[in-house]
Amino acid sequence: MPRTLVNLMLYGGIDSRFVFMPSPGHPNTSYLDKLWAARENLYTTAYPDYASMFGAEYGLVADPLGGPEFGIHNSCGWLRDEFNAGRMAIVANSFCSRNRRHDQSQLNANVGEPDYDALYYDRDGWGGRLVEQLGADSTTVELSHEISVFGHGTVIGERLKQVVHAQDTRDIALPNVNPAWHVADRRNVLIRALKSYYEARGSELKTQTASPFNIFFQHNRAFREFGDAIEARLESCGPLPPELAGLDLYSHHFERQCRNLYDICLAPDILNLRTVSMRYDGWDTHNNQYQRITRNLQDVFGAAGGLATAMQQIEGLPAAGPPAREQLVVFVSSDFGRQLRANGDRGTDHGRGIYSILAGHGVNGGVYGDMFPDREALPDGNGRIPLETSGADIQGLTSTERILAAACEWMQPGSAAQVFPGAGNAAIEAPGLLDSLLAA
Secondary structure (H helix, E strand, O other): OOEEEEEEEEEEEOOOOHHHHEEOOOOOOOOHHHHHHHHHOOOOOOOHHHHHHHHHHEEOOOOOOOOOEEEOOOOOHHHHHHOOOEEEEEEEEEOOOOOOOOOHHHHHHHHHHOOOOOOOOOOOOOHHHHHHHHHHOOOEEEEOOOHHHHOOOOOOOOOOOEEOOOHHHOOOOOOOOOOOOOOOOOHHHHHHHHHHHHHHHHHHHOOOOOOOOHHHHHHHHHHHHHHHHHHHHOOOOOOOOOOHHHOOOOOOHHHHHHHHHHHHHHHHHHHHHEEEEEEOOOOOOOOOOOHHHHHHHHHHHOOOOOOHHHHHHHOOOOOOOOOHHHHHEEEEEOOEEEEOOOOOOOOOOOOEEEEEEEEEEOOEEEEEOOOOHHHOOOOOOOOOHHHHHOOOOOOOOHHHHHHHHHHHHHHHHOOHHOOOOOOHOOOEEEEEEEOOOOOO
């Protein structure tokens, strides 16, 4: 299995500050006091103070790059384990869009251009541009219910040329006659009739190269061969592991994507797999945020959640070369972040800055950027303190163009210049901040 990049989009705008909070031992006590006052009402338990809340809600971790200790929410057990193992990086104060609109920001994230200002979907995505650089046979495999702009190629009219839509890997092939059914079963009769038609007419049309019907028969033949190859490979590997077959998440949609993720690691050669697209909806937490965000976080990042279960099973796959699990890097982003200060409905409103996450064996784990900058508790140029001001965001200082360019270089040295030609001029919190983000 070659190096493979998984793009996981959290649609709706995640409050990533909820996921990561400073330790009660944080040296700036004024910052902690203001942060607690700004976000106290997000928690369903009426904690007497910040330290009590942190002890009940968060697990303490240490930054291997020398930063301060901080907490990862208890609903994110897999994230915490990956961070402690040195396989997860957090890029603080990043941004994938300059505005707070869902539609535009989601498009910008998938296109890979934070300043893109046209709501125009017939264009290329950064995953599509990357697979084009990796070779004409390379593919983006979409595991969700619809194909994201992320996988679109650069050629107008052929945007999906290097995309495989694997919404259900266990039902990806065109149907064949099922010997377990009665010979006169309507489905079997229809399958036999269609196969006979395509086989007969296909031979006939070989001599009629100009026939407009040829394209349909070519597609049928190619799709049947491809689907049968995937089906045969999965059958030879046996049924889904019980842990994945019995996975029971709040989002059945994400359940299936995690099963699909395991399956495509059984057939990377047939799929020509290089990038993967996944999604999880429902992060627009304007009210009653705690119940909604913890439910979602458990589904995605929990110790028994979707990624943990899929990765555990992928970890055990036999391999002739580098193990599949070691070839995967997951990039997690969202439309935008949410505001620093909670609103009156126990939720948070649209913001801009986020914490981007990369996880995998190829990642040099740690925190890149200042997770809890003092400026949030100090007066800004207008005399307002962000943590005391409704509407204040995590300040976006590092463009995701920089992060994704580094990921492209991990996939194939030299590819970033073509996929993100403007990355060298994109915003970054500090020069050289991401130089060691991914292994060579």
